[in-house]
Amino acid sequence: MFNLLLLSGAMFALGLDAYVLAGLLPDIATYFSVSKGEAAQVVTAFTLCYAIAAPALATALAGQSVRRILALAMALFVIGNLLSIVADSFALLVVSRCIAGAGAGTFAPVAASLAGSLVPKERKGRALGMILGGMGTGTVIGVPLGIQIAQTFGWQSTLLLVALIGLVAVIGVLTKLPTIEVATPPSLRSRLQMLTHPRIAAVVSVTLFTATASLGLYTFMAPMLTDLGLGNDPSAYLWVWGLGGVAAAFSVGHVIDRTGRPGMVLLTLLSIMSLALLSLPLTASVPMAVSFLPFLLWGAMGWSSLAPQQHVLLELQPEHGSVAVALNSSANYLGSAIGAMLGGLLLDHELLMPSLLPWAAAVSAIVAVGLQVIVMLTRLNTPRAPEKQTPDKQS
Incomplete structure (x- = not known):
């Protein structure tokens, strides 16, 4: 159960990061002195790399253990969010969102596959539901919470929260996950x-x-x-x-x-x-x-x-x-x-x-x-x- 909670918590961070930027675009546009249309491209960068770069990265990591793939993917996700926090130009912010998107897109399918392998066959559906529920909770609860944090402490503070949750997930993956082989995405x-x-x-x-x-x-x-x-x-x-x-x-x-x-x-x-x-x-x-x-x-x-x-x-x-x-x-x-x-x-x-x-x-x-x-x-x-x-x- 602990391992499922660990993966679900990581998916919470992914869901929060994927959807919270929609509420932060006005702040990002003001911070970098760009239009709201230009600011929206940080979402484009994240989702595009989630869709395209992640499968390519999964191929490059083929043959690695599941634990290592998950740790590297989540570490990439954390690095992308940390770069987003310290970005001093809009171009660097876009690059950092690409990195975070590639990490998220690599982590999610492997985590879903692993969740089904951690439990008996008759509980597989509930395990997958728990993983999807983590991402859903990141959207329903995490996004409004993240926006409130941003309004109080600045938009970078929300991404710092995402990075901290991701860092905890990296440590948990490296120290707690069992060695189980699952199919490469x-x-x-x-x-x-x-x-x-x-x-x-x-x-x-x-x-x-x-x-x-x-x-x-x-x-x-x-x-x-x-x-x-x-x-x-x-x-x-x-x-x-x-x-x-x-x-x-x-x-x-x-x-x-x-x-x-x-x-x-x-x-x-x-x-x-x-x-x-x-x-x-x-x-x-x-x-x-x-x-x-x-x-x-x-x-x-x-x-x-x-x-x-x-x-x-x-x-x-x-x-x-x-x-x-x-x-x-x-x-x-x-x-x-x-x-x-x-x-x-x-x-x-x-x-x-x-x-x-x-x-x-x-x-x-x-x-x-x-x-x-x-x-x-x-x-x-x-x-x-x-x-x-x-x-x-x-x-």
Whole structure:
């Protein structure tokens, strides 16, 4: 149990670091005298390296013990956050976020694999839930707490907290984790090769557009709320977003199991998320309690969208499920990076006000809905039926 708590605590730090910067962008922009659009690129750097650099790093570490991989990955994560604290230029901050993202992206899949190996088979689901719960708690509780710390002591203090938790995790991994062999995370090359399968490519494309809409917009939560007239402290709305996400992420599996139709479940989730995003700019004039609703739905639908995708991918590629799921994870973080980058460009070139970014995100979400409809109508989300062998005619 201690080892699971250790890994869960490390995932808490990862969840906090991945999502707290959305609430710190105004402070970072002021500190480095850059626009909010430029400041958003620190999120792009983290998520892009999480999606791309981490698989390459996992390949480089192949053959190392799990304990060493986890320790090196978390040490890289800590170094990246420490560099972020002392960065005296915006360029160095971006580089430091790349380092932290690569470390986080390497640690997370190995930690999940190890968690399943630390317990008996009948408790594997609970172990994985504990690991995911650590990251979810980092978002729901850690992010609002981190923002409050930043408002009192400065944004660097929040990243110092992240680094300290990560340092404790490094020490725990080196001194407490048993020596257990688990599969090395799939390399970037193996993930890209999976895209040659039209069915896999179609499903993953839906994930990409979904993440561009949901996680991309999340990056601009603080300036969006300010422009909507909902206050300068995004903590409450970030908390509602994360709470909806964690609750839905843990419950969507039951819905999939009961309906047996993950494709339809995903289509429903994406449709509701699109409506929630479209309604966000209309929340400024309603009571606060009502204004929370689209944020709750947005978080819930966005977070829970990964589960039905993973379900479909495991059915499409039962023999290479880990590679397919890893590809989907990379697409999720790549979509986040693309959304942050595009949102920053729209703001920097004054093509949209921050309050109208939800409508831009809704366009990406609606594209995801359309792609999902195509996937379902063409049955690209179902395994190809084996071809029947025609018996040879006898002469």
